[in-house]
Amino acid sequence: MNTLVLEQTEHGEVPMDVYQKLANDRILFIHDYIDDDIATDIVATLLLKDHEDNEKKITLFINSPGGDIRNVFMIYDVMAIVNAPIETVCIGAAMDEAALLLAGGRKGMRLATKNAIISVSQLVNNWHMHTNMTDAKNLMEQFKVDNDRLLEILNKATGKSVKQLREDFDRRTFFTAPKAMKYGLIDKIVAPNK
Amino acid sequence: MKPKMDKKHEHGHDQLLAPLVRGYADSYIKMSKNRAIFFSEDVGDKAAADLSALMLYYDNEDHEAPIHLYIHSNGGAISGLNNIYDVMQMVHAPVKTILLGKCYSAGAVMLAAGTKGERYALRSSNVMIHGIQFAFPIAGEDMTSNKSYLEFIEDTNDLIMKMLAKHTGQPLDKLKADCSREYWMNAKAAKEYGIIDHIL
Numbered sequence: 001m002n003t004l005v006l007e008q009t010e011h012g013e014v015p016m017d018v019y020q021k022l023a024n025d026r027i028l029f030i031h032d033y034i035d036d037d038i039a040t041d042i043v044a045t046l047l048l049k050d051h052e053d054n055e056k057k058i059t060l061f062i063n064s065p066g067g068d069i070r071n072v073f074m075i076y077d078v079m080a081i082v083n084a085p086i087e088t089v090c091i092g093a094a095m096d097e098a099a100l101l102l103a104g105g106r107k108g109m110r111l112a113t114k115n116a117i118i119s120v121s122q123l124v125n126n127w128h129m130h131t132n133m134t135d136a137k138n139l140m141e142q143f144k145v146d147n148d149r150l151l152e153i154l155n156k157a158t159g160k161s162v163k164q165l166r167e168d169f170d171r172r173t174f175f176t177a178p179k180a181m182k183y184g185l186i187d188k189i190v191a192p193n194k
Numbered sequence: 195m196k197p198k199m200d201k202k203h204e205h206g207h208d209q210l211l212a213p214l215v216r217g218y219a220d221s222y223i224k225m226s227k228n229r230a231i232f233f234s235e236d237v238g239d240k241a242a243a244d245l246s247a248l249m250l251y252y253d254n255e256d257h258e259a260p261i262h263l264y265i266h267s268n269g270g271a272i273s274g275l276n277n278i279y280d281v282m283q284m285v286h287a288p289v290k291t292i293l294l295g296k297c298y299s300a301g302a303v304m305l306a307a308g309t310k311g312e313r314y315a316l317r318s319s320n321v322m323i324h325g326i327q328f329a330f331p332i333a334g335e336d337m338t339s340n341k342s343y344l345e346f347i348e349d350t351n352d353l354i355m356k357m358l359a360k361h362t363g364q365p366l367d368k369l370k371a372d373c374s375r376e377y378w379m380n381a382k383a384a385k386e387y388g389i390i391d392h393i394l
Contacts, residue, residue: 122337128329133351134374136330140344147337170338 023049026084027059034067034075034097043078050082057085057109062102063092069123069146072097076104076153085109089190090116096124096172100150103157103185110157110186112177118185120154121172123147158184229255229287230262237270237300242277253285260288260312269299272326272350279357282307290314293381293390298322303354306361306389313390321384323358325373326351362388 007016019029026049032038042060049058060079066072079086079101088105090112099120102110112118123146131139151162151169160168160183177189222232229252235241245263252261263282282289282304291308293315302323305313315321328347331340355373359366364387381393 124334124336125331126333128331128333130327131330132327132374133325133348136328136344136347139330140340143331143337143340172336 026056027061029061029063030098030101031061031063033065034071036068036071039067039071039075042075046075046078046082046086050084054083055085057087058082059087059089060101060105061089061091062094062098063090064094064098064101066096066098066124068126069097069150072100073146073149075101079104087111089113090118090177090186093117093119095119096121099185100153100157103154108187111188111190112180112186113190114177114192116177118175118177118180119172120169120175120185122169123150124172160184228262229259230264232264232266233304234264234266234294236268237274237278237304239271239274239277241270242274245278246281249281249285249289253287257286260290260309261285262290262292263304263308264292264294265297265301265305266294267297267301267304269301271300272354275300275303275354278304279307288312291390292316292394293319293321293384296320296322299324299327302389303357306358310361311391314392314394315381315384315390316394317381319381319384321379321381321387321389322376323373323379323389324376325370326354364388 003018004015005018005021006013007021022029023045028042028045030038030042046058085106086104087109088102088111090102092113093116094102094112096119099118102112102118123143125143148162151165154160154165154169155162158165175183175185177186180186181189225232231245231248231252233241233245249261249263288309289307290312291305291314293305293313295316296319297305298320299322302321305315305321326347330344330347332343335343355366355369358364358373359369362369364372379387379389381390384390385393
């Protein structure tokens with residue numbers, strides 16, 4: 001789809017990507033599986049916007065089926081580093097790893113639209129490798145570390161104990177926006193204007 | 195190379211069979227009279243079923259005469275190996291294993307599982323043993339599934355290691371250490387390791 005819009009500049013009308021235009025206004029979108037490219041773009045833009053003004057809020061719209069845990073931890077860490085307050089808004093769905101980013105917004109600024117869904121699960125990998133027993137055991141150790149970190153993030157976001165979270169998310173769990181608010185994953189539901 | 199056809203194939207009802215038994219298949223079928231099986235494929239479920247059927251058939255014909263199992267294999271799946279191994283241990287007839295060129299992975303376990311003292315290898319053949327190879331983690335599955343999968347694989351791996359330990363006489367710990375990576379042997383080394391008994 002054409003995402004170019006015309007922008008008025010001193011040089012006249014210039015075509016500009018709508019996401020670029022929104023990014024200029026400190027609004028970022030994650031609207032796909034969080035692969036390396038998307039993650040790097042988000043991190044770079046966050047750092048740039050923080051450098052431009054570290055007090056004005058940055059809004060992150062999320063509609064994503066999740067992504068590789070390395071990428072998600074990277075974005076999460078950068079979100080924690082920047083000084084500018086980050087508002088996260090779930091539109092559509094924030095599944096699995098994407099829910100971590102949603103919960104990683106500043107406390108009080110984590111929103112979801114009324115019909116959005118959020119799912120939380122333990123660590124899930126969407127890749128596999130051909131391996132042997134020894135290497136697989138080492139890999140499993142790393143997964144345990146990642147999974148503990150994932151629960152730690154959820155613990156910080158929701159205030160629920162790690163033990164409780166481990167029980168609640170033994171299987172993938174879905175939340176509607178009101179349920180997510182009750183659980184502490186988000187703070188507010190975006191009210192419709194009419 | 196086109197082998198000469200048997201005289202009797204040229205006339206009578208045997209002629210109907212002639213196209214089927216021409217070429218290499220001819221020699222395989224003749225070998226089968228000597229209770230010889232040529233296993234030169236990957237250890238898959240179909241190959242395992244065929245091999246079990248042949249071994250059970252020969253065993254049923256004669257409980258005492260040896261079955262000759264010639265192996266030349268890259269190895270294969272655990273399910274196939276377990277099937278073949280169990281049948282090899284089940285039949286009453288002694289199973290002579292003969293390593294032709296290569297016996298890797300599951301093929302090496304088959305070789306070692308032959309009747310003790312009746313395991314042979316050609317002089318320039320090679321053997322490789324290793325632990326189970328598998329895909330991990332299961333894509334799209336969560337930690338709980340992956341954990342239980344890994345435990346299952348570890349149990350299966352232990353079973354294979356115990357099989358090898360039993361037939362080679364190597365201590366279990368040494369085998370596990372050797373099999374944590376690919377362990378390659380020529381015929382001479384395989385004899386020292388206890389996978390075969392004689393070099394032809």
